Amino acid sequence: MSTSVPSYWRNIPVYLSMKGSKCNKCGAKYFPPRKVCVKCGSKDMSEYELPRGGRLIAWSIVRYPPKEFDEFAPYIVGLVELDDGLRVIAQIVDVEVDQLHVGMRLKSTVRRIYEDGSRGIVRYGYKFIPDHLGETETSQ
Amino acid sequence: MPVYVKGVGLTKVSEHWEKNLVELAVEAAEDAIETGNINPKRIDKIIIANAVSQYLLRQSHLGPLIADYLGLRGIPAISIEAAGASGAMALHMGFREILSGAENILIIGVEKLSDNLSEEVTGAIALAEDWEFLAGLGITFEAIQGIMLHHYLNRYNPPRENIAKMAEISHKHAAKSLHAMYPFPTTVEKVLKSPPYADPLRLLEIAGRGDGAAAVILSRNDGDVEFLTSESATDVFRLFERDDILNLNAVYEATQRALSKHNLRLNDINVLELHDTSTIMAVLELEAMGFSERGKGHELLANGTLELNGKIPANTFGGSKARGDPIGATGVYQFVEIYKQLIEDAGFNQIDNAKVGMSVTIGGVASTAVINILRRR
Numbered sequence: 001m002s003t004s005v006p007s008y009w010r011n012i013p014v015y016l017s018m019k020g021s022k023c024n025k026c027g028a029k030y031f032p033p034r035k036v037c038v039k040c041g042s043k044d045m046s047e048y049e050l051p052r053g054g055r056l057i058a059w060s061i062v063r064y065p066p067k068e069f070d071e072f073a074p075y076i077v078g079l080v081e082l083d084d085g086l087r088v089i090a091q092i093v094d095v096e097v098d099q100l101h102v103g104m105r106l107k108s109t110v111r112r113i114y115e116d117g118s119r120g121i122v123r124y125g126y127k128f129i130p131d132h133l134g135e136t137e138t139s140q
Numbered sequence: 141m142p143v144y145v146k147g148v149g150l151t152k153v154s155e156h157w158e159k160n161l162v163e164l165a166v167e168a169a170e171d172a173i174e175t176g177n178i179n180p181k182r183i184d185k186i187i188i189a190n191a192v193s194q195y196l197l198r199q200s201h202l203g204p205l206i207a208d209y210l211g212l213r214g215i216p217a218i219s220i221e222a223a224g225a226s227g228a229m230a231l232h233m234g235f236r237e238i239l240s241g242a243e244n245i246l247i248i249g250v251e252k253l254s255d256n257l258s259e260e261v262t263g264a265i266a267l268a269e270d271w272e273f274l275a276g277l278g279i280t281f282e283a284i285q286g287i288m289l290h291h292y293l294n295r296y297n298p299p300r301e302n303i304a305k306m307a308e309i310s311h312k313h314a315a316k317s318l319h320a321m322y323p324f325p326t327t328v329e330k331v332l333k334s335p336p337y338a339d340p341l342r343l344l345e346i347a348g349r350g351d352g353a354a355a356v357i358l359s360r361n362d363g364d365v366e367f368l369t370s371e372s373a374t375d376v377f378r379l380f381e382r383d384d385i386l387n388l389n390a391v392y393e394a395t396q397r398a399l400s401k402h403n404l405r406l407n408d409i410n411v412l413e414l415h416d417t418s419t420i421m422a423v424l425e426l427e428a429m430g431f432s433e434r435g436k437g438h439e440l441l442a443n444g445t446l447e448l449n450g451k452i453p454a455n456t457f458g459g460s461k462a463r464g465d466p467i468g469a470t471g472v473y474q475f476v477e478i479y480k481q482l483i484e485d486a487g488f489n490q491i492d493n494a495k496v497g498m499s500v501t502i503g504g505v506a507s508t509a510v511i512n513i514l515r516r517r
Contacts, residue, residue, distance in 0.1 A: 032273050033203065060285075061338065064338075077278065089273075091277065091278055102294055105326055
């Protein structure tokens with residue numbers, strides 16, 4: 001199934017800059033962003049950019065992906081707790097699985113997610129890399 | 141007003157190359173109508189449970205399609221979807237139809253997966269989780285469970301064998317089941333030596349996906365088995381937004397509601413159907429239902445509690461692992477299997493003196509949970 005261009009376009013700030021939202025009334029933070037705070041019911045929300053750094057809590061390896069992701073397999077996906085306490089599940093790249101450990105420092109970066117065939121869009125989005133790596137390594 | 145189970149039917153879970161979705165549904169439904177000795181004209185409504193036919197088979201609107209092939213033109217029919225919980229949810233809705241005054245409701249759970257490549261099925265299954273921020277970023281349903289298992293191992297440090305034991309139990313029961321997809325035993329050792337699938341989950345820890353259909357007729361007219369209660373709950377949709385990824389809140393909520401309505405205790409449950417989409421989910425379900433404290437559910441697998449002669453026999457026809465998991469139909473299979481135990485029609489897998497049976501069925505990683513309880517009169 002082809003990827004909807006408007007759906008991707010709407011999410012560009014979320015996929016590329018990890019923009020979440022924050023409730024101006026109770027302070028609750030959300031990623032992905034919400035327009036209504038489910039903790040206090042307030043609609044007074046503002047944009048909130050997630051910290052880039054976090055630590056790895058748990059991970060798995062996708063060995064049998066849907067076909068859009070075939071070229072990447074096997075690849076690592078992990079639960080990451082960001083430095084503000086928000087959590088996200090994302091791909092972990094530029095690292096071998098035997099180098100991973102619980103609590104490992106990671107940081108978010110932008111990478112190609114998949115190409116939607118020869119005529120569709122190329123989707124980009126956040127993935128995580130080890131904190132000590134530079135910004136120029138773009139193997140995935 | 142009591143709700144009774146009048147007739148049941150099912151097909152073997154398998155790769156049914158020669159049959160399409162409608163033929164499977166009709167086979168199970170005709171079986172239920174016949175065993176229930178129901179006049180088809182007195183069926184008030186048909187509720188179809190299906191999870192992925194729109195995506196894989198490009199077919200929606202299953203209600204009138206299946207009603208037509210059953211020769212029940214004119215009778216209202218609708219299909220519902222709640223991912224892996226579709227079948228249990230259709231029963232949940234049928235239960236309430238009877239409470240609202242209907243006489244007979246036909247529930248059919250049906251899924252056809254083998255017409256598609258396995259990578260397409262993987263894509264379809266992943267849709268039970270959020271597309272924009274999980275499936276669409278390459279995070280599969282199985283990998284989400286892999287993350288949960290990894291976290292469980294790290295937090296509680298159980299013997300790894302205890303968790304793999306779920307697959308051994310399911311296969312042991314499937315070996316004597318006539319409708320199981322994988323009717324042969326396996327061992328914990330083989331499970332842990334099978335290829336990694338979504339690490340740390342191994343291939344033999346993941347539900348076996350197959351085609352199948354199961355059907356039930358619910359009725360307000362007297363029967364041998366009462367459909368005592370059906371409760372459902374939801375949880376935070378995305379796993380990573382939950383306070384604790386190992387806490388299946390929806391399973392807990394639905395269980396509490398179901399038990400408290402009838403003053404039941406877990407001790408009253410004689411037969412149990414867990415939804416082992418993977419070994420770890422069965423463990424987390426046991427903990428959320430309250431059969432063990434948190435971090436100790438795996439002990440119930442290791443100490444024989446869930447065996448046919450144990451205190452709470454579970455997955456007595458092989459569960460999702462070995463009976464097979466026809467996604468949207470699974471909840472109906474669980475229901476039929478409990479019914480068979482209660483009326484002592486479970487063949488080689490019959491357990492002694494089962495009076496009350498309970499199933500837990502999950503959609504996604506339990507963002508939907510349904511608890512159905514049956515009681516022999």
